[in-house]
Amino acid sequence: MKKDPDAILNSPEFKALVARQWAVSAVLSIIMLGAYFGFILVLAFNKAVLGTMLTEGLSLGIPVGLFVILLAWGLTGIYVFWANDKFDSAVNAIRQSLRRD
């Protein structure tokens, strides 16, 4: 298969693939960064909030921390689910069309 990389780069299919991959990666990264640094900033500026007791033996900080941990896992799960299905089929479609040319 011999093809000019610039031509592929400028093809609408490839551009759409890149744009979608970027959108998914960027949104998920921003959610993660926002959640983690948000958590850190609350700790730095108003840590008393996280020490609020919800019930005996449970402060607000514990479910919040657990949420950040589960969010990190959940976001990687969303990415894998999207990439192994949608992204890979788009990649395969472009590869197929390159082979045909």
Place this chain on the structure above:
Amino acid sequence: MDQFTTTIGQPNLTSILFFFVFITVTMFITYYAAKRTKTTADFYAAGGGISGFQNGLALAGDYMSAASFLGIAGLVSLKGYDGLIYSIGFLVGWPIIMFLIAEPLRNLGKYTFADVVAYRLSQKPIRIAASVGSLMTVCFYLIAQMVGSGSLIHMVFGLQYEIAIVFVGAVMICYVLFGGMLATTWVQIIKAVLLLGGATVLVLMVLYRFDMNPVHLFAAAQAKYGDKVLAPGQLVSNPWDAMSLGLALMFGTAGLPHILMRFYTVPDAKAARKSVFVATGFIAFFYILTFIIGFGAMTLVGQDVISGMDKGGNMAALLLAEVTGGTMFLGFIAAVAFATILAVVSGLTLAGATTLSHDLYVNVFRGGRAAEQEEVRVAKIATLCLGVVAVALGLAFKGQNVAFMVGLAFAIAASANFPALVLSIMWRRFSTLGAVFSIVTGTTLAVVLIVISPTVWVDILKNPTAIFPLKNPALISMTGAFFAGWLGSVIKRDERAESLYAEQKVRNYLGVSVE
């Protein structure tokens, strides 16, 4: 709860037995792996034959060190909630690896992340610079692990520090030298299963005493030590400090050579993604377990007993194992901690040896042309040398406070490795000079700033005040590395690299070469 006398420090029959079984099994695996390790692809990447799930477990194994198991459980037992903040920092880098690094790393590289940075830039300068970043990350991490392992084995088994270090070094060299990535991967997998299994049993035994309800456990801790154990304490007080440490942990994870090279052990991108998902899940689960173990130790063992044995609290998990399951269970958990040390240092040594042989020897000294067998031989010599260096460093730093070196390793990874990797993938104009500038600036700033920071300047060198205010330098060193990368690329453009960008980008997304 009565004060109890611990048997920690005395030879423990169960422990020796479990450990003997572990060594025997892993040595058998190494023997079989050695027969299947012939080519460079076998030695560096287990021939790409590891499944996504297996690699996920091995990644988790590489990341869950004895320091994080014993150290974080200890931190929680003495400081309560603050320990959780610390573990969260170590987890959040994983999604970033997945979203920004996994795909290009897999599609553009062969064995190391320097393959990706050097893809369209001039090989020699990039390989040299990237090797420096890589080797420094590996060495600082290795020193911290070796010194930690020597003291741990001394404390738990009563074995002399020097003997412990030499023993760890010898076993680790055997795994890597003969079994390469295949043996190292299986050692990691076995260790990860043992560690996760052991920690789970420990948590169940603790929760059994609290109606299987963690909130009842926290309530008992609160009743004993007050509300403060459930609230954030002194760990995060200066926002700049917190941001800087956060950056180091988040982006440093995405720049650790021994983690990045694992992406080449699986057959395709699908499996690589799956392995990050599996690893993140297990690591998340592990940190939740250590949090409960910490509170279990605080409540059932007591803070005075824990800090009486070791000021940093490193014995908390082991003491808890003894209180809940007797000497036999203590023996098992101690053997698991020992296995953990062996596995982590093996992974680091393999990553360092790969950098020495693949990046430095083959691509710098031999201009990319070396016979397969020659490269494998060099990789093995590098393993042996690095193993000996690790033992020597472990002996040299005996009794030193080396805890800061893990933070330094993450700071270098975030400043030297991560910016160059990201810029080479995403920015067409990124030039050879820019990459060298970025890596050199990142490494230098990280090392110099940590020396004049409160972590070393005040805590270790005992000066009254620090010259640089932040405990971790990543905020400055990482930004500096990005800036230097931009500056170098503007000063000296690289026409050839720019013309190759289209090809690189197509391959980055499609995973195939089009020409």
